[in-house]
Structure formats: structure tokens, C-alpha cells
Amino acid sequence: MKKKLFAVCTLLFSCTLLLAQEVQYEEYDLDNGLHVILHKDNSAPVVTTSVMYHVGGKDRTEGRTGFAHLFEHLLFEGTKNIEKGKWFEIVSSNGGTNNANTTQDRTYYYEVFPSNNLELGLWLESERMLHPVINQDGVDTQIEVVKEEKRLRYDNSPYGQLLPVLGENLFEKHPYKDPNIGYMKDLEAATLEDVKAYNEKYYVPNNAVLVIAGDIDIAKTKGLVQDYFGPIPKGADVSRNYLKETPITTERRVQFYDPNIQIPAAGLAYRTPGFKERDAYVLDMISTYLSDGPTSKLYKKMVDDQKQALQVGAFNIPQEDYSMYFVFALPVGETPLDTLISEMDEEIAKVRTVPISERDYQKLQNKFENQYVNSNSSVEGIASSLARNYMLYGDTELINKEIEIYRSVTRDEIMEVASKYLKPNQRVIIDYLPEEKPSN
Template structure:
């Protein structure tokens, strides 16, 4: 009876995910190259206006790291029609909220307003794109903001340097070797001319996607977009030609020290394909198999059964050109780090050499079906997904059909991909250790 009910439940889940989650959208280009995506959802009187720029931490020259993240802050300073420091005041006083974030590959700005303020949201983003005020005072102000963020999130945060250490060791020539936030000496060395040139190169309509999602009228919204964005001049085409990494063919060993921790960590890391590659989807399934939930293979074995680790995890860090894949653990008591390495490798080796069970495979499929059902639960989330799939995957409709990729992945493919990318000679082994703070 249980099996019958389980089968019925799975069938219902697939039926729901196959139809109810369909996201309808309209997309087109303005003459200046700005790609526009509109999603109408009149179920609540809210609207999200957002712009994603195809610029991230990797878009820099040597000695000028961190510009994209710096611009995430700088472009809130003000414009010719918005006074310095007035941006957030305008948004909040009109019942809205806004934010921005930057990855190694893109920068995303958005506002969420009551739908009667759609025009305000479009005006704000057109102001940001058309004529931001970039001057030395704004640069000096935002340099201090970024420095404080770096101190808070990286320098003084427990395990805050773990991911930067991975990038430094997994990449030798590609810009992913440097942290998204950059190095403060590079920002300190940046001139006003450097910053203005960066803005002129990357923050242009033909390097951006505008998404408007929520309680809108499509025709009226198109007219407003034409009025606010069509006059913005097209920029030069952005050409990227980043150096390729040589394959890792021999284990890399690294140590790092953190004065903010008392418990060490250890990890296995791998350089993997960019997120558009099919193998990246398979690796995402492998990380879920290994460590998603207390019944996952690594957690049950190392934390529950053998009580060797306080925490264990496996996750993929998706990026456009190359990904990073990390399996890590924090030891219990006197458990040696090399013991944790061996235990983690034992589970990875099983995936490389054996098919996962049918039961575990069905469990994986159900988890990804469930994620798909819940993935577009808000208008703001839909806006982000539409921009990301269009800009970084060149396929806006992945918002509806990406689940088909996961459904098509087989047990045999999971084994093949693990064997292709997660071998011992392809890995970085990192010991992340406490460092005694210097006494005053």
C-alpha cells in the first residue's frame, strides 16, 4: 500500500511540475541592443523592475580587480536627476524596496514597488544606465564601504577566506583566481579615469537585460520602456577572451589559516565545467546525493554513524566559464583531517565506480522535481531567473524547461560524470586551520 501511495504522489508531483509552473513571458530587443523581457502576473498589485548587466568580478584587468562589485555600490550614489544619497530615500518613500548583487559573471539591480509605481522603477533604472554621476567623492565614499564589507564578510568572518583560497588554487591564469570583491590595493590604485572607462564599457544597453515582472499591462509597459530606455546610446560590443586553464592532472595540496576559527576544516575541490554544460547539471545532482539532508550519504556516514564530523557538505559553485566543486568537513574532537579526506573520497569513489541505487536515484529525481515546483514562487524570483537564463544561458525558456535536463540524467551518466571530473589526480586538497591571533 505504501509503495502504491508513493507512486501516486510522485505522479501527482510530476503532473504539477509539468504544467502549473509554466512562466509566460514576452521578449524583444530595442534598437540600442537592450534585451527586454516582460512577465505579466496580475494576482497581486506589485511589480519588479530589474536590470542585469553582463559584467562581474572576472571582467577586469590585472591590477584592477573588484571593479564590478565596487560598481554595485557606486551606481547607487546618484545621477544627474537623483541627488547624492537620495536613491534609497526615493524608493522607500514610495513603498518600495531595492537591492543589488554581483557574482563573478553578472551584476543585478532590482526594485519591487506597488504596481502603480512601475514608471518610477523604470525611471530609476534608466537613470542608472543613462547618466550616473561618477566623481572622486563618490569613489572615495564607496571605497570605504567596500573595505568595511570586506572586513565584515571575509577578513573577520569565520571561514570567510575559504572560497577565495579555492579560487586562488584552482585557477592559475583565468580571472576566477581572484575574489569577486577584489583586492583593496587595486581599488585604492584606481583613478577616476579608470572608473569612468569601466562604466562606459560595461554599463550599456547592449550589455544588459531589462526585466519587468508582475502586475503590468504589456502594451503600456512597452511604451514606457521605449520612452525611458530607447534614447540611451548603444555602447561598443564587449569582447571577452580570457585565458584557458590547463587541466589539473596532479593533486594540489594547500593550507590556509584563519584567526577567526577554533575548529579546522578540510576539503576536496575540483575545477569543473561552466554552468551551461550538461555535466554541470549532473554534478549538481551528485552534490545533492552526497550531502542534501541528514539521510544523504556523507552526512549519515560521517556525522551520524561514525561521528567523525560536526558538519559535512558537497556543493557546486556555478560559474560561466568554469565551475568549482567542493566537498568539505569539520572534524569532531581529535579526528584527523586526513581521516575525513579518506572518508569523503571513499564515497566519491563509489559514485565513480558504481551505479547509485534505483531508490536513491528516484529520491534524487523527486528532490529536483520539488525544487522546480518551488523555484518560481515569487514575482521577484521569476524576474531574476528570466534575466539570468537569457543573459548567461542564451535561453530564456530554461525557466520552464530546465527540469527536463534533470529528468533526462541517468544513473549511468552520474557515474560517467563523476569519473570524468572527480578523480584524485584532478583535485585540490585544502586544510583550513586556526591561526592564533597576534596579541597586542
């Protein structure tokens, strides 16, 4: 009786918490195609102004990779009304913070200000969209910045080449085969006309969503949005028709040498569906089941119990057209990589053939409930979720209902999805090795 009462109380608490977490918003389109989402939260005097453009590393032509990431930097250079190098000074001197990030599928810019500086945030983003100054000096400056970032984060960082290695081995035709940051030879070969044409194609209102979240007055904000963004001309429609990949049907094994490491890594890489597909949600749950936390299956077995691995992880790397699923381990001492591969494969095979326990299933559900609540716990997080859900998933309301997808996943479905995508004949085995030292 006590157990039943506890379960009922837990359920009621969970429902009350999630109802309290429901995000209210209003969305509409301007005549130029800019989608606008407003979320009012007067609990603190702050406001986030953000713009997500539907352009990322995959949006390029052969020989011109890395443009979206370059623009992440370039569009802070200055505008018709903002002097070169003054952007961050304007933001910080008015009590704000800002940043930007780029993936293979989108670029996201945002500012967080005291709410009395809402208009400043709108002006900054409208300037970025309408009046960017793109000249040879700025392009040259930011290419050098990107080259230094590539050296720091990829070329000279231990295991920094893992993502590029995944991409080049899981894709042959799709632009995901190339790294988001691009190849330096492509950026160095780019002309000013190439860069300007890229801006005119992708950084237009009809390829963007504007999200304003925080301590705002809805009616006043709508007026400001119209004033600052309404006059921006609509761009040409952006069309995408990337080549489809041929399914992987035969296991391959590749080797990559990284001069920055001393400990090798063994990895199993699978090409999986884009993040909008229901199966992608199930794969999220499988990765959490396998390696999230010290009680997860791979960690407890290979790190704690058998002392074979220093580290082990399973990751569903989300992308719009195809995702990448990667399971990897670092060996303890002289543990052979083949042993790590065998042990990881054994746990993946169990997920494919036997339903996970009811206890593990409930733990998974609890983790995703917590993740859902935490993602909507700040205005900044809400702004990002609203932009992503509209732009990439085509459904803004996912911010309130995505948890229902995870709740509806069954134990049998977890087994079925693992069996569908995580088979040995559908993967690439990656031996990620220290660079061989030349013999004397």
C-alpha cells in the same frame, strides 16, 4: 495494484503542477541592443523591475580587480536627476524595496514596487544606466564601504577566506583566480578615469537585460520601456577572451591559516565545467546526493553514524567559464583531517564506480522537482530566473524546461560524470587551519 495506482496519481499530480507553473513571457530587443523580457502576473498588485548586466568580478585587468562589485555600490550613489544619498529614500517612501548583488559573471539590480509605481522603477533603472554621477567623492566613499565589507565578510569572518582560497588554488590564468570583491590595493590605486572607462564599457544597454515581472499591462509597459530606455545610446560591443586553464592532472595539497577559527577544516577542491554544460547539472545532483540533508551520504556517515565531523558538505559552485566543486568537513574533537579526507574520498569513489540506488535516484528527482517549483513561486524569483537564463545561459526558455535536463540524467550518467571530474589526480586538498600561535 495500489502501488501502481499511487505511482500513476503521483505522476499525474506532478505533471499538472508543472504545467500550472509554466511561466509565460514576451521578449524583444530595443534598437540600442537592450534585451527586454516581460512577464505578466496579475495575481497580486506588485511589480519587479530588474536589470542584469553581463559584468562581474572576472571582468577586469591585472591590477584593477573588484570593479564590478564596487559598481554594485557606486551606482546607488546618485544620478543627474537623483541627489546623492536619495536613492533608497525614494524607493522606501514609495512603498518599495530594492537591492543588488554581484558574482564573478554578472551584476543584478532590482526594485519591487506596488504595481502603480512601475514607471518609477523604470525611471530609476534608466537613470542608473544613462545618468550615473561618477565623481571622486562617490568613488572614495564606496571604496571605504567595500573595504569595510571585505573586513566584515572575509578578513574577520570565520572561514571567510574559503572561496578566495579555492579560486587562487584552482586557477592560475583565468580571472577566477582573484576574489570577486577584489584586492583593496587595486581599488585604492584606481583612478577616476579607470572607473569612468569601466562604466562606459560595461553598463550599456547592449550588455544588459531588462526584466519587468508582475501586475502589468503589456502594451502600456512596452511604451514606457521605449520612453525610458529607447533613447539610451548603444555602447561598443563587449568582447571577452580569457586565458584557458591547463587541466589539473596531479593532486596538490595546500595549507591556509585563518586567525578567525579554532576548528580546522579539510577540503577537496575540483575544477569543473561552466554552468551551461550538461555535466554541470549532473554535478549539482551529485552534490545534493552527497550532502543535502541529514539522510545524505556524507552527513549520515560522518556526522550521525561515525561521529567524525561536526559538519560536512559538497557544493558545486556555479560559474560561467569554469565552476568549482568543493567537498569539506569540520572534525569532531581530535579527529585527524586525513581521516576526514579519507572518508569523503571513499564516498566520492563510490559515486564514480557504482550507480546510486534507484531509491536515492528518485529522492534526487523529487528534490529537484521541488527546487524547480519553488524557484518560480514568486514574481521576484521569476524575474531573476528570466534575467539569468537569458543573459548567462543564452536561453530564456530554460525557466520552463530546465527541469527536463535533471529528469533526463540517468544513474549511469551520474557515475560517468563523477568519474570524469572527481578523480584524486584532478584535485587540490586544502587544509584550512587555525593560525598558529607563537610559542612562548
